[in-house]
């Protein structure tokens with residue numbers, strides 16, 4: 001079953017040096033609970049694609065559907081509600097609030113949405129990410145891998161349908177990075193969350209069910225499509 005789709009998606013940046021076609025006509029269907037890695041060289045448009053799918057950046061042209069809803073029909077406020085309630089984001093930098101404990105960081109999106117935390121669910125996420133012994137600490141007292149796991153728990157706090165991650169292992173050593181991704185994969189599967197992961201690291205991409213390869217803003221390879229055809 002499809003959860004998200006884009007058609008003829010484009011993003012063109014106009015700069016002093018001319019136009020840059022960061023994403024140059026991408027058609028894509030993302031299945032519910034799929035784990036997709038997006039890979040490709042630096043500058044190939046991975047982050048731009050992820051940002052558009054996640055409603056963080058507007059396309060120049062093309063369509064994005066989340067389930068049956070066309071994202072361009074949403075106003076800014078509706079889009080931010082969609083992002084907050086249905087999408088989760090993880091970036092290379094953990095973006096934790098230094099003055100708050102791990103648990104306070106995790107609960108921040110729930111509090112910003114004026115909702116009560118589902119304590120049993122949060123406990124389960126913390127447990128699955130193996131950070132139970134870190135949640136009372138401040139980020140400054142945690143390793144990079146622990147901070148990233150806190151930021152993943154924060155991204156999951158609102159029970160998103162899709163988790164978007166842009167180079168989440170970029171600041172971690174290889175071993176820690178692979179551990180974080182296998183936890184992410186496990187959590188995604190247990191909770192039934194769709195994962196869209198940008199990485200230029202092939203050993204990380206290979207943990208996904210499906211690998212999309214971008215070059216110059218174009219989708220040049222889609223391993224799931226190859227398997228099906």
Ligand SMILES: Nc1ncnc2c1ncn2[C@@H]1O[C@H](COP(=O)(O)OP(=O)(O)OP(=O)(O)O)[C@@H](O)[C@H]1O
Pocket residue numbers: 013014015020021022040041042043044045046047048049200
């Ligand atoms: N705000 C912007 N203004 C102008 N050009 C941009 C902007 N954002 C991205 N670009 C350009 O669009 C292209 C794609 O950038 P993008 O950040 O999506 O690549 P990427 O695949 O994520 O690269 P990396 O692996 O280095 O993160 C690049 O040529 C980049 O310079």
Ligand SMILES: [Mg+2]
Pocket residue numbers: 046047048166
């Ligand atoms: Mg990028």
